[in-house]
Amino acid sequence: MEIIVLIKRVVATDTRVKIGADGTSIDTAGVQYIMAPYDEIAVEKAIQLKTEAGEGKVTVLTVGPNEATKELRTALAMGADEAVHLTVDGTLDAAATAGAIHAGLEGRSFDLILCGKQATDVDDAAVGPRLAALLDLPSVAFASALTIEDGKAVVSRENEGVTEVYEVDLPAVLTAQKGLAEPRYPSLKGIMKAKKKPLATDAATAPENGSTVEALNLPPARADVVTIEPTPEGMQQLLAALRNDKKVL
Amino acid sequence: MAYRAPDFFDLDEMLTEEERLVRDTVRDWVSDRFMPVIAEAYRKGTFPEHLIPEMAELGVLGGNLDYGDFPRLGPVAYGLVMQELERGDSGLRSFVSVQGALVMYPIWRYGSDEQKDKWLPKLHDGSAIGCFGLTEPDHGSDPGGMETKAVATDDGYVLNGAKMWITNGNLADVAVVWAKLDGEIRGFLVEKGMDGFEVMEQRAKHSLRASVTSELSFQDVKLGKDALLPGAKGLGGPLSCLNQARYGIAWGAIGAAMACYDEALEYGKSRTQFGKPIAQFQLYQNKLTHMITEITKGQMMNLRLGRLKEQGTVTPFQVSMAKRNGCFHALEIARMARDMLGANGITDEYQAMRHMCNLESVKTYEGTHDIHTLIVGREITGLDAFA
Numbered sequence: 106m107e108i109i110v111l112i113k114r115v116v117a118t119d120t121r122v123k124i125g126a127d128g129t130s131i132d133t134a135g136v137q138y139i140m141a142p143y144d145e146i147a148v149e150k151a152i153q154l155k156t157e158a159g160e161g162k163v164t165v166l167t168v169g170p171n172e173a174t175k176e177l178r179t180a181l182a183m184g185a186d187e188a189v190h191l192t193v194d195g196t197l198d199a200a201a202t203a204g205a206i207h208a209g210l211e212g213r214s215f216d217l218i219l220c221g222k223q224a225t226d227v228d229d230a231a232v233g234p235r236l237a238a239l240l241d242l243p244s245v246a247f248a249s250a251l252t253i254e255d256g257k258a259v260v261s262r263e264n265e266g267v268t269e270v271y272e273v274d275l276p277a278v279l280t281a282q283k284g285l286a287e288p289r290y291p292s293l294k295g296i297m298k299a300k301k302k303p304l305a306t307d308a309a310t311a312p313e314n315g316s317t318v319e320a321l322n323l324p325p326a327r328a329d330v331v332t333i334e335p336t337p338e339g340m341q342q343l344l345a346a347l348r349n350d351k352k353v354l
Numbered sequence: 355m356a357y358r359a360p361d362f363f364d365l366d367e368m369l370t371e372e373e374r375l376v377r378d379t380v381r382d383w384v385s386d387r388f389m390p391v392i393a394e395a396y397r398k399g400t401f402p403e404h405l406i407p408e409m410a411e412l413g414v415l416g417g418n419l420d421y422g423d424f425p426r427l428g429p430v431a432y433g434l435v436m437q438e439l440e441r442g443d444s445g446l447r448s449f450v451s452v453q454g455a456l457v458m459y460p461i462w463r464y465g466s467d468e469q470k471d472k473w474l475p476k477l478h479d480g481s482a483i484g485c486f487g488l489t490e491p492d493h494g495s496d497p498g499g500m501e502t503k504a505v506a507t508d509d510g511y512v513l514n515g516a517k518m519w520i521t522n523g524n525l526a527d528v529a530v531v532w533a534k535l536d537g538e539i540r541g542f543l544v545e546k547g548m549d550g551f552e553v554m555e556q557r558a559k560h561s562l563r564a565s566v567t568s569e570l571s572f573q574d575v576k577l578g579k580d581a582l583l584p585g586a587k588g589l590g591g592p593l594s595c596l597n598q599a600r601y602g603i604a605w606g607a608i609g610a611a612m613a614c615y616d617e618a619l620e621y622g623k624s625r626t627q628f629g630k631p632i633a634q635f636q637l638y639q640n641k642l643t644h645m646i647t648e649i650t651k652g653q654m655m656n657l658r659l660g661r662l663k664e665q666g667t668v669t670p671f672q673v674s675m676a677k678r679n680g681c682f683h684a685l686e687i688a689r690m691a692r693d694m695l696g697a698n699g700i701t702d703e704y705q706a707m708r709h710m711c712n713l714e715s716v717k718t719y720e721g722t723h724d725i726h727t728l729i730v731g732r733e734i735t736g737l738d739a740f741a
């Protein structure tokens with residue numbers, strides 16, 4: 106079972122975002138970076154599938170800046186076997202990213218490609234499905250359960266209160282939703298071993314961006330929040346507000 | 355509120371990628387798994403034992419020792435682990451320090467191959483817990499005066515005496531006990547449940563409440579010949595262990611200070627009085643500036659200490675200075691943070707007072723502030739206060 110997992114280096118999800126001086130990107134001063142949380146789920150699932158199969162290889166791949174080796178090493182420390190780093194300057198849109206990955210996959214064999222349902226920075230949720238289209242492979246997005254049975258993937262996903270179950274021919278491209286796996290902490294032993302695992306670096310061959318960011322604006326400030334204490338008086342106040350101000354009761 | 359670790363001088367740049375990953379992993383684990391349970395554990399006066407398997411899985415127990423398939427962390431990575439654990443609570447760092455530096459280290463360094471193979475794997479995977487018995491009710495700063503005694507018999511030894519302030523005592527499956535044999539200090543491995551070996555928890559504490567502290571008593575405890583650590587003779591044996599643990603404390607104390615600083619900083623920015631955030635007042639900023647300056651100095655001292663340890667040239671005096679410095683400033687910073695949080699600072703919704711109370715112990719154990727002053731003083735003057 107050879108699995109390729111696509112990961113992305115993103116700004117930590119608890120960052121208080123500030124807009125940079127150019128007005129089209131965020132101010133990166135003092136910002137911490139992490140592997141996108143849904144990608145982490147995909148890495149975990151890939152390691153579990155390899156362990157269950159008792160053989161195979163998990164390769165993590167990223168298109169990103171030089172610093173993204175940190176996220177690749179994290180995935181290696183979790184238990185991935187190899188890493189591929191396609192380096193880029195600046196940012197790529199989803200189409201260009203999928204194109205760069207498509208080019209980077211040339212000559213590589215795989216049974217399955219996994220990635221997070223979306224990176225938690227631009228939230229396009231597009232790279233996985235776009236890559237599947239470029240590779241002309243079947244794809245299921247937002248997988249919340251996955252098993253391999255008789256050489257096929259059995260994939261579940263939640264959709265409007267219904268659980269859809271798909272049987273998918275391999276190779277395929279699947280994107281991970283919460284619930285697919287619970288990411289492990291890399292062990293300290295895994296971290297110390299990770300530096301000895303192969304990490305191939307190559308400049309990404311990416312098509313031109315089809316879209317560019319024109320402006321970045323923070324959401325408008327929230328209206329004043331009213332805090333009501335959890336006391337009997339507070340309850341009266343809450344009921345009065347719901348009846349008289351909001352008129353929902 | 356997510357924890358923002360202060361790094362004013364960008365020391366991150368001076369760490370290797372592995373060191374950063376090790377630190378971030380332990381930092382995340384502490385945030386996700388330990389922080390949600392510590393306030394209640396501290397209030398109840400219990401160590402969160404259910405987390406031991408997870409800590410073992412991470413590999414922090416004796417993670418620096420060159421044995422089997424252990425992670426073999428370098429000194430700086432090991433120090434960063436201690437910093438991050440004590441950012442959570444001094445009791446958490448104490449648990450790991452005792453297991454690694456005071457139990458696994460002497461077995462690894464002074465033990466026979468049989469002793470190593472029997473204990474090190476279990477102590478690493480958390481299936482066995484250890485404690486370290488040096489201090490006695492009447493012998494704290496002067497351990498050389500210990501009264502615990504072993505007498506050789508035909509088939510081993512008989513042990514008599516008592517030890518006090520023993521972290522992990524009631525949790526321990528094995529105790530590394532230091533006792534005089536024919537007047538010379540030797541180390542013995544005493545196992546839980548041996549006849550005459552009693553353990554009593556010392557529960558009445560205002561400090562390190564999320565840590566188990568015990569008294570050990572030995573009444574004619576019969577030990578086999580294989581209980582003796584063959585490689586350790588004299589006070590140098592236990593002192594070499596303390597030197598390992600003190601190294602970890604130097605890092606850990608700064609971790610506790612970092613937690614207090616972060617809390618005071620966030621509090622000051624969001625707490626409004628007189629129509630503005632209290633962090634806008636000069637007095638508040640003065641305290642924050644003092645805190646971050648001392649933290650930065652402590653971080654730099656620890657990092658240099660770690661690099662010296664890595665190259666094998668570190669001296670016990672340097673370790674003493676860093677332990678003394680880290681504890682002194684961390685306690686001062688914790689007290690300041692407690693004060694800056696006003697009335698909220700006395701509740702366990704905030705951590706400053708917990709760290710403050712803990713650090714009173716950390717400043718005291720493994721060589722008090724004053725004892726380390728005299729160790730450094732002896733080194734720089736050549737005049738021995740203990741003589």
